[in-house]
Structure formats: C-alpha cells, structure tokens
Amino acid sequence: xxxxxxxxxxxxxxxxxxxxxxxxxxxxxxxxxxxxxxxxxxxxxxxxxxxxxxxxxxxxxxxxxxxxxxxxxxxxxxxxxxxxxxxxxxxxxxxxxxxxxxxxxxxxxxxxxxxxxxxxxxxxxxxxxxxxxxxxxxxxxxxxxxxxxxxxxxxxxxxxxxxxxxxxxxxxxxxxxxxxxxxxxxxxxxxxxxxxxxxxxxxxxxxxxxxxxxxxxxxxxxxxxxxxxxxxxxxxxxxxxxxxxxxxxxxxxxxxxxxxxxxxxxxxxxxxxxxxxxxxxxxxxxxxxxxxxxxxxxxxxxxxxxxxxxxxxxxxxxxxxxxxxxxxxxxxxxxxxxxxxx
Amino acid sequence: xxxxxxxxxxxxxxxxxxxxxxxxxxxxxxxxxxxxxxxxxxxxxxxxxxxxxxxxxxxxxxxxxxxxxxxxxxxxxxxxxxxxxxxxxxxxxxxxxxxxxxxxxxxxxxxxxxxxxxxxxxxxxxxxxxxxxxxxxxxxxxxxxxxxxxxxxxxxxxxxxxxxxxxxxxxxxxxxxxxxxxxxxxxxxxxxxxxxxxxxxxxxxxxxxxxxxxxxxxxxxxxxxxxxxxxxxxxxxxxxxxxxxxxxxxxxxxxxxxxxxxxxxxxxxxxxxxxxxxxxxxxxxxxxxxxxxxxxxxxxxxxxxxxxxxxxxxxxxxxxxxxxxxxxxxxxxxxxxxxxxx
DNA sequence: AAAAAAATGTTAATCGTTTAAGTTTGCCCA
DNA sequence: TGGGCAAACTTAAACGATTAACATTTTTTT
Numbered sequence: 001x002x003x004x005x006x007x008x009x010x011x012x013x014x015x016x017x018x019x020x021x022x023x024x025x026x027x028x029x030x031x032x033x034x035x036x037x038x039x040x041x042x043x044x045x046x047x048x049x050x051x052x053x054x055x056x057x058x059x060x061x062x063x064x065x066x067x068x069x070x071x072x073x074x075x076x077x078x079x080x081x082x083x084x085x086x087x088x089x090x091x092x093x094x095x096x097x098x099x100x101x102x103x104x105x106x107x108x109x110x111x112x113x114x115x116x117x118x119x120x121x122x123x124x125x126x127x128x129x130x131x132x133x134x135x136x137x138x139x140x141x142x143x144x145x146x147x148x149x150x151x152x153x154x155x156x157x158x159x160x161x162x163x164x165x166x167x168x169x170x171x172x173x174x175x176x177x178x179x180x181x182x183x184x185x186x187x188x189x190x191x192x193x194x195x196x197x198x199x200x201x202x203x204x205x206x207x208x209x210x211x212x213x214x215x216x217x218x219x220x221x222x223x224x225x226x227x228x229x230x231x232x233x234x235x236x237x238x239x240x241x242x243x244x245x246x247x248x249x250x251x252x253x254x255x256x257x258x259x260x261x262x263x264x265x266x267x268x269x270x271x272x273x274x275x276x277x278x279x280x281x282x283x284x285x286x287x288x289x290x291x292x293x294x295x296x297x298x299x300x301x302x303x304x305x306x307x308x309x310x311x312x313x314x315x316x317x318x319x320x321x322x323x324x325x326x327x328x329x330x331x332x333x334x335x336x337x338x339x340x341x342x
Numbered sequence: 343x344x345x346x347x348x349x350x351x352x353x354x355x356x357x358x359x360x361x362x363x364x365x366x367x368x369x370x371x372x373x374x375x376x377x378x379x380x381x382x383x384x385x386x387x388x389x390x391x392x393x394x395x396x397x398x399x400x401x402x403x404x405x406x407x408x409x410x411x412x413x414x415x416x417x418x419x420x421x422x423x424x425x426x427x428x429x430x431x432x433x434x435x436x437x438x439x440x441x442x443x444x445x446x447x448x449x450x451x452x453x454x455x456x457x458x459x460x461x462x463x464x465x466x467x468x469x470x471x472x473x474x475x476x477x478x479x480x481x482x483x484x485x486x487x488x489x490x491x492x493x494x495x496x497x498x499x500x501x502x503x504x505x506x507x508x509x510x511x512x513x514x515x516x517x518x519x520x521x522x523x524x525x526x527x528x529x530x531x532x533x534x535x536x537x538x539x540x541x542x543x544x545x546x547x548x549x550x551x552x553x554x555x556x557x558x559x560x561x562x563x564x565x566x567x568x569x570x571x572x573x574x575x576x577x578x579x580x581x582x583x584x585x586x587x588x589x590x591x592x593x594x595x596x597x598x599x600x601x602x603x604x605x606x607x608x609x610x611x612x613x614x615x616x617x618x619x620x621x622x623x624x625x626x627x628x629x630x631x632x633x634x635x636x637x638x639x640x641x642x643x644x645x646x647x648x649x650x651x652x653x654x655x656x657x658x659x660x661x662x663x664x665x666x667x668x669x670x671x672x673x674x675x676x677x678x679x680x681x682x683x684x
Numbered sequence: 685a686a687a688a689a690a691a692t693g694t695t696a697a698t699c700g701t702t703t704a705a706g707t708t709t710g711c712c713c714a
Numbered sequence: 715t716g717g718g719c720a721a722a723c724t725t726a727a728a729c730g731a732t733t734a735a736c737a738t739t740t741t742t743t744t
Contacts, residue, residue, distance in 0.1 A: 007730055074434075074438075096448060402703090
C-alpha cells in the first residue's frame, strides 16, 4: 500500500542520474547502455516505481493511445444491440493488438469536446440524430473514421446499402405486390410513426436513406405499390418500437404482401407478431430483414436478410483510424441470405 | 479548420488579462466579476477557444472524469454477452448522469497500470482468470469496486450466490436424483472439460464456487448423487463451449436426471441439445439456468432460473465508485423464476 | 596517434493548465 | 482620515513527464 506516488525526479535523485536518463530507460532504449538500462529498470521495480505517469505523458507527448468509439445512440442500447456489440468487438480486437485503449462514448450525451483533447481519434458508429456531433467532430483536430454514415472529409466504412436493399427487395417482391417498409431513423421523431410527408432526415449521409432508395428502385422495377403511409419510421430497433410498428402494419386494411425491414431485430419482431396472428409466412406475407445477425438464422421460418460482417466493419474502421492520413474510405461486401420468409 | 490550437496563454494575451483569470472564468465563477466572466467567455467563443485543454487539466487536477470498466474476459465476448452488456448499460447510465466517461477495458489484455494514472477509478466485472489483475489493482491507488467477485479491501456488489444456487437446486432436485453440473470458470483450463480432481480456481473469491457450494448443499439435503466427473468446467458461456459440454453430459451412460447450469446461455444450449435428441424436458431431464436473461423467458419449455438484475448491479457499482471512501459492499436481491424445465 | 564518429549522459525548456499566496483597488464605518 | 476587509486580479510555482541541444567519454578510422 504505497501512499506516496514516486515521480521520475524522485527516482533520478535516488539513483543519482538525470531524469532524462530514467525517461530514456523507459522510452528510448537506444539512448543508453543496456547495462545501465537494466540496472535502472530493476531498481525501479524494487523501489516501487511503475513507470512514467501516464497523465503527464499524454500532455507532453500529445497522444494517449486511447481511441474513442462514439455510438450514435446511448451506450446502453448500443451495447445490447447485437450488431453494434459485434462491431465493438471488431474494433476492440484491432485496437487491443495495437496496444490502444477503447473509450466508449455516447453520441447523444454531452459534447465530445470533453475528450477530444486527449484521445487519439474517433470512430463514429451510426448516424447521429442530432447534427451537433458532426459539427463538433470537425471543430476538433483529431482523426475521425465514420461507419454506416458519411462525414465530409472523413474516411468511412460502409457497404453499398442502396444496392443491398435493392437486391434484397427485388428477390422478395413479386410483380404488382403491395409493399410496406419498416424503416429506421428516417425522420426526426423519437417514436414509431408513419412518415407521411415528414421531411426526411439527413437524406444525403444516412444509410437508412440509401436503403430506402434501394427499396424504392426495386418496387418500381417490379411495378409494385407503396405509399408514404405504409412507410414506418422507428427511432431504433429495440423491442417496443418494432412491436408497435409491426402491429400497425399488420392491421392495415388490405394488408401488404411484402414488408421490408431495415434491421433483423425489427424483422424478427414482425415475424413473431405475424405468426402470433396466424398469418402464414411466406404464403400470405413475405418479410425481409437487414444485417444478418446470428439470431436471424435461427428463426422459423428462417429469415431472409442481407448479411454484412459487423466484426469486419469494426476491424476495418479501427485499421483506417490507425492508418493515419492516408486512410481511404472502404466499401465492404454483403451477401444475400435467402431464407424461408420470401 | 483551425490548424493551430489556442492555449490559455494565447487567450490571456489577446484579452489582456492573466491566465489565472481565464482559467477562473471556466472553473471558478466566484473568483471574478460576472461581467468580466461573460466577456471572457464570449470572447473565447469568438476566437475559437473551446476551453482548457483536458490533458493538461488531468495532469494538474489529478482526475479525469474517466472511469475504467474492467471486464474479466475479452471485451468482445463480454460485450456480446447479454448479462455483461446489460451490466455495462447500468454502469453507463449512472456515469453519464454524473458527467463521467466510460473506458472499456479488457482484463485479459495488457496491464491496467497503463491507465491507472489517469482514470478516476476501476469497476471490475467478473473474476479474472489470472491473478495478475488483482495484484495490479492493489498496486495502484485509485478506488476499485468489484462485481461478482471479491477483492480484499474493495467494496463489492454481489448477490448471495450460494443461497441462490441452493434454492434453485433444491426446487429442481428430487429425493435421490442423479445430478450433473455445467459450471463456469471452476478450474484453470481454456477449454471445456470435467473437473475430476483438478484444483479449484480462486476458491475463496469466485462466485462460481459460491454457486457450486450452494448446489452441493442442495444435493446433500436431497440425498442426491453427483461425482466429480459429472461436473463440467466451461471457460466462458459462449456457444461452442456450452454445446460441447451439453453433448458430453447428455451422452453419459445412465444420464443425469437433473442438470444445473451456471448461466442461462449454457442452459439454453443444453435445452436445445436435449430437445434435439428427443429428450423430454422436464419429464426425463430437468434443467436450471442462472442469471435470468430475457431470452430465458422465451424458451419452450420456459427455463427455470435465478433472476438477478444486471442493470441494477451496474448502477450500484457505479454509485459505489462515485461514493468514494465511505462506500460499503452491497448484496443485491435475487428471484427464483420457476419455469417449465423442472 | 590524431581526427572523426559513435555512444552515453546531462541541462534546461516545454507541454497547458490550476491554485496558493500576494497585490491592488474600492468601500464602509468609526 | 485612516484602518479593516472584501472583491477582483496577478504572479509564479507546481503537476510529471519528454526531448532538443549540448557535453563528455569511448571507439573506430586513417
């Protein structure tokens, strides 16, 4: 139980050498003889000095080996979401290998400027609801990598959401079908609702809108029908939002033949809801998901969905951040999983 | 795109006041006149100074508003584990309210001493496999709260695992039954195996052993039978480990009547395995879980398990850490969920 | 054997703040 | 009128390291 913390200076005095030499012993082995270095290091161990103070190092060196991962929604929700947590796993594995630490940050919380001074960079996952985050990110000077959305001037990691949604929808929709969409973060509302004519949110950068574009293109190509009041907005995938939307969509007069869901979580909720109501899937209703989470492979009937590797996304994002200035945006591949719901 | 970072000194010169005054404007409003304070703050906004550098503040003030959450296993696994991620959600909610940040830390990675200098404290979740972590924790001087295990001198958050396991087992086991146990982290092995006579791991501090004690007491009280080669060790709950143990346990000659599992994840895997083999649950085989994750309520037949509130655990842990020196250990309550598997 | 190069140390400035202690000013009251 | 006291600022010493630039010794080269 050491009460007093030793400093580099204390150690230097005790050993009768300069602080520079102690510092070099820890940081730049080539700057002193191996013999002296060993002597210093073992002496430090003996007297209980565990190395240069990190806080001081951060200030002096200007970097901390800490990378902030900024999650679009609150940490709690994101961490329990399988897609997001798998993503974090990917990031974490690469960072860990590089000896970096992971600061988990909630985008909806207070300002990121609280940490911008000492983290080495930001990995931002998912489009933030408020534009404040974007502004702050460009106000500060640390490198940024965005995932599943784009920010001017920052390398990003994405799949081709438009194309993925298009292909998925195309294989689900039959000529002339009626279609509904359970979408994510389409408009600025904290609750489940149909979008009608509400202004679309962040239409240029958000992946939700790329997916919507893809769906719409497929609907056109199949000469299918849809209207704005058959497009639902969910603020997040979590249980209640999805359940409510599912119920609404299933109790429309003249129920849609096909419902396209922007996440597997939503699709699974919808599926359970439909089965509970005695609706035959895919006989009476076809359902598609998005993401390819493990659970999707276990539903009965098995969900059709777009598989993307969240873990790879995380790894690539981390690598891009570590790569520094010459990092270029990456578009990852996806795969269609043809299940039994279409 | 500011290229040069302004410092307090720059601002002070520009405004013609001392650095102390600027600093006070940000940190100690009572030290200067309101008029001047407003003037300074708005001036700062104008010239693009976003407040004192945090790295310097950490060094000078000696605290950072960062709390490290140390996870027993690797971050990746823990984050995707429903129990652990719910726990993190709890921690995060309290920290966020207190304006603290959350550094996610993998206990199995490198030393925590990397961050001990600048975090304000540690919340350690789950017994670490290696004792190194414990040593390091007491080597450093920041406050520590442990969860689901104990560390000498540190406040902890637990349920009464022995009693919970006892009660659960007691209601599952019938007089004279044969029993098997699928346990977690009982011995020092990276793979699934029966424990036979391997030395038990960390027997004093680990909750696994409290649970084991409880099971054993119930087995005695019910005059049931068990042997060391019917106690399995799993390094973690994750899929493959559980599946392997489940298969082994179910293919023993003279299969056990009751299998007690130390987590719901394990129990669910076992249940699926048993149903897949055409075994009638609970007719031929009774199963109990532990934790009370959401998914447990959705299995058919519904799992019997011990429910504990992971989110509360997280909240309490965070509050204990924030409470400082006068924090006392807390024992949370649990509830038996009598499902259809016993 | 002298000059050049390399190896090993030290000195002191610096990173960007905070804050105890000191200074100046203005105000009140006897 | 001047002593006592706040209020409002400033000065300057930390916080605990890193790292150019310089100084000294040892080794290598010619």
